[in-house]
Amino acid sequence: MIAELLAIMAPLFIGTAIGYIWVRTGTDYPSDFVTRAVMNIATPCLIVSVMARVEVEPRIMGGVALAAGLVLVGMLVLGYLITRWFKLEPVNYLPSLLFPNNGNLGLPLCLFAFGETGLALALASFMVMMLSTFTLGIMLVSRAEGVNERFGALAKQPVLYAMVLAVVLLLTDTPLPLWLGNTVDLLGGFAIPLMIMTLGVSLARLKLVAWKRSLGFSLLRVLGGMVLGYGAARLVGLEGEALGVAVLQAAMPVAIFNYLLALRYDRRPQEVAGMVLISTLVAFIVLPILLMLVLPLGQ
Numbered sequence: 001m002i003a004e005l006l007a008i009m010a011p012l013f014i015g016t017a018i019g020y021i022w023v024r025t026g027t028d029y030p031s032d033f034v035t036r037a038v039m040n041i042a043t044p045c046l047i048v049s050v051m052a053r054v055e056v057e058p059r060i061m062g063g064v065a066l067a068a069g070l071v072l073v074g075m076l077v078l079g080y081l082i083t084r085w086f087k088l089e090p091v092n093y094l095p096s097l098l099f100p101n102n103g104n105l106g107l108p109l110c111l112f113a114f115g116e117t118g119l120a121l122a123l124a125s126f127m128v129m130m131l132s133t134f135t136l137g138i139m140l141v142s143r144a145e146g147v148n149e150r151f152g153a154l155a156k157q158p159v160l161y162a163m164v165l166a167v168v169l170l171l172t173d174t175p176l177p178l179w180l181g182n183t184v185d186l187l188g189g190f191a192i193p194l195m196i197m198t199l200g201v202s203l204a205r206l207k208l209v210a211w212k213r214s215l216g217f218s219l220l221r222v223l224g225g226m227v228l229g230y231g232a233a234r235l236v237g238l239e240g241e242a243l244g245v246a247v248l249q250a251a252m253p254v255a256i257f258n259y260l261l262a263l264r265y266d267r268r269p270q271e272v273a274g275m276v277l278i279s280t281l282v283a284f285i286v287l288p289i290l291l292m293l294v295l296p297l298g299q
Contacts, residue, residue, distance in 0.1 A: 019200025044162030046188030051166035070232035100252035125249035214274035226251035244294035253279035
């Protein structure tokens with residue numbers, strides 16, 4: 001089991017460390033370019049590539065997506081009650097609780113834990129997060145933008161169209177032409193390595209403030225997400241790898257995109273940065289234990 005855990009976690013640790021050290025040594029890292037390339041080219045190709053190769057029942061994919069949606073609703077209620085109890089403004093903290101890092105961290109983790117089937121299932125949770133971030137997330141933090149602007153931002157995301165194409169391929173069992181399959185395999189191949197490195201780069205650039213409050217919300221995001229994920233997965237009847245993926249994706253730390261939203265709309269960005277940092281550290285501590293519990297599900 002130790003060797004199996006090391007095989008899963010080592011690529012994440014090392015890849016994140018490379019990105020962190022890269023920035024700390026003063027070497028330039030074009031985050032904006034890399035992020036755009038990953039989100040607009042690599043990730044859409046990865047989605048199509050994986051869905052075209054693996055055999056996953058649409059019912060199970062839908063179950064994982066539904067579980068992710070239930071976790072989001074549960075965390076929304078829980079987060080609202082807690083922020084009101086402590087007399088905090090909910091809009092400053094809810095996005096960090098609602099939207100986990102199930103892209104940069106969750107996708108590679110599920111890939112290493114459960115192979116390409118795990119990655120395909122993890123993409124269902126990722127798409128729920130993407131859709132909710134560009135609708136509910138922006139709705140929560142924006143001060144003046146209208147519905148058209150919010151849905152306009154969503155409509156510009158290539159991953160949305162890639163997921164639609166992937167679902168069509170999955171439902172119709174249609175293979176890609178060889179030339180197209182090779183192309184999306186090649187371009188999708190750089191998504192996960194760059195996701196992991198960019199996570200390390202982002203962590204190196206963030207600063208920690210209000211660490212006690214950040215720690216509390218970080219524990220709620222990771223541990224609360226894990227409990228909600230398990231409950232939601234059981235509620236929709238998930239088993240095996242699908243159950244493991246749903247729990248792992250629900251237990252991911254605060255997504256870095258929450259910091260960008262907070263920065264853009266002036267929603268306590270430094271505190272959100274602290275939640276990103278601390279929740280990621282908490283996740284790296286909790287994940288090996290969680291993996292020991294979920295890995296037997298895929299066997």
